[in-house]
Amino acid sequence: MNRKNAPKTYKTGAISFISPEKIALNKTTPLYWMSDVSNETARIDVYFDSGLRKAKNSVVSMTSSMLLSGTQQKSSTEIHNQLDDLGAFFDIGLSHEGVMVSLFALKNNISEAYNVLLDAILNACFPEAEFQEVKAEKIQNFKININRVAVLAQRAFQEQLYHGTEYAVLSDESDLQKVEREELVDFHEAHYVNGIFKVAVVGALEEKEIQHICDISKTNCINKPLVFKSDFRNKYGAIHIDKKDAVQTAIRIGKTLFNKQHEDFLDVSILNTILGDYFGSRLMKNVREDKGYTYGIGSIISESSGSGYLLIGSEVG
Template sequence: MMNRTIAPETSTVTHIDFQSPEIDTLANKVKVFAMRKTTDETVRVDFVFDAGSLKTSKIIAQLTGELLFSGSADKTSDEIEESIDRLGGFTGVEISTEKATISAIGLREHIVSIAKTVVDAMINVNFNPKEINQLLQSKKKKMAISLEKVSTQARRAFLSDLFSNSPYGDLTHLEDYDKIDQKDLIEFHKEKYLKGLQYISIVGAINEEGLDAIKALGNQFSKDEVTKIDYDYSYTPNNIHVEKEQALQTAIRVGRVLFNKQHEDFIKFSVVNTILGGYFGSRLMSSIREDKGYTYGIGSGVAQLKETGYFFISTEVGKEFKDLTLEAIKEEITLLQTEEVSENELSLVKNYIIGQILEQSDGAQAMMDRFISVETYGLNFSYYDQFIKEVNEITPKEVKELAVLYLNWEDFTVVSAG
């Protein structure tokens, strides 16, 4: 019988036993990653294309992706949707800066038929002018509403200033929606979808026959080499205020260009970031939300891009608290740079970070996400062992040194909107 008066033994996590995907390369050089060791009857197939907004305007990238199921010469959008619904399937479209992910989801006995319908729709889409215009008007209205928000204004000004020397800083304006032509979408589709399939990921208990059928679908596309362009990621720290009359809130963005997980300091800086603003018990939350009551929420993070990354702090406060909030943020950063974090606080943060990794690695889909997260940067699952090792070993002295190295206020772009 369990003695509940005795605490269970604890142990330090040093390794996560990941399930590695099966990896194959098709005749067209497209890679296929399959995670099939699961009892889950639902299968997800992701077709990932070099069709992010980095390769064109954000409008063209979004419109092209969202119109892939809008109809072909043989099928209307309703017929495509009905074909997938009849099989109990779902589709997903996610367009980011650097890629476009088109998903087919369904039970394993139907997933091949669903994927065939998805691929046929993608390849033969006709970009009906009526569909284009309806989507353009809808997105233009949504953007007009979004542009009224101080959070949107601050985010746009922040990224535009930080990445003024690369397409990451390009902004979409309302008048840009009036300049889109059908031929723009047709050309982008031809170059970045028909010739731009990068990889296919499959998660679910699909059999060999089904796997081969998905691979055959992948061979209907081609894969041009992704052109690497060396952008200038240098920037000049700036202080920007976007005035919005009658706004009750002020949105704040503070940060700098930094790095992604390929950098030698990324892992240990992740600990510094978590202490500062990376979880609910962080110093920024404790000081600015709990103690001072300036905001309902504040946080910091490191956003990773394919070639670089950036550190940011974001919040919204009452207009009268803007200067006080910036001063409080600065004080918390200075404290990290001048006083070593206590062993108790550091231990709590270490446990939180490793706990998050464990939680985000539970199940086949989570493991595939973890795999793609490192494979994108030319790494493998051993990265997570290294991550856990460095998190466990970081000292208060190193936290202080990294804060001094990367969190200088003079290196930050500071944006407020309100």
């Protein structure tokens, strides 16, 4: 093999995309089921209308961190042990527009594991001791992260990108210090108990298992369509944050864009891949390999339900 010669390229033929089955949990909440899976694993993603735009960032973030902290009937340890016994694990993702809780397990155990997970989330009681631990951890992490140039640059970029909207609001240490347990309880009641707005299931499950997942989910769904902001207009200009003793400079460049519903999204996605979305991209070749200005640089296209943005980021010495 002569590695000096690039491999031949071929045109891609027709791609057969698999469409999930759509099941209506109510008039506004769908469940998507992808059943054509050739292995024994399964995954369930449940989406709650409880993102950062719904309340103070500090309250929203702490609530999502304590979803499995215990109920009136089970401690956090008991909940985690039950999931462990079923060979299941979970992940929680928080964004401006919602919280996605992902559950992974063997398909034979996924339904029972979902019972445990959903019960823990919907009946969370936020014990005082666990609340104080999470609060102290959040404050400590904030103190550490706020001294990182990458975090400072990203916060400033977010304020400019979403200028004048609730998406631009940020928390500081004093916000975390002021959070009370009762605020988490109230937010949970308002945005989790009847806050499911989408469920996605991937796995070769039986019809009766899907029906069970539908049955235990539908009673806690939203009852009206969600409305997401789409008319973002980023604030133009450059910002310089002077940080003494910083050994690196973080750079963030970008603008508001659009999401995958736009007719140009696929074209721009390919363009972004060439620009900076993999190790051999133009940005890496030019800025890192040719000029040696940075160890890493890249670009991403990030989506929201009504909009999106382009971001180029790097840290330089």
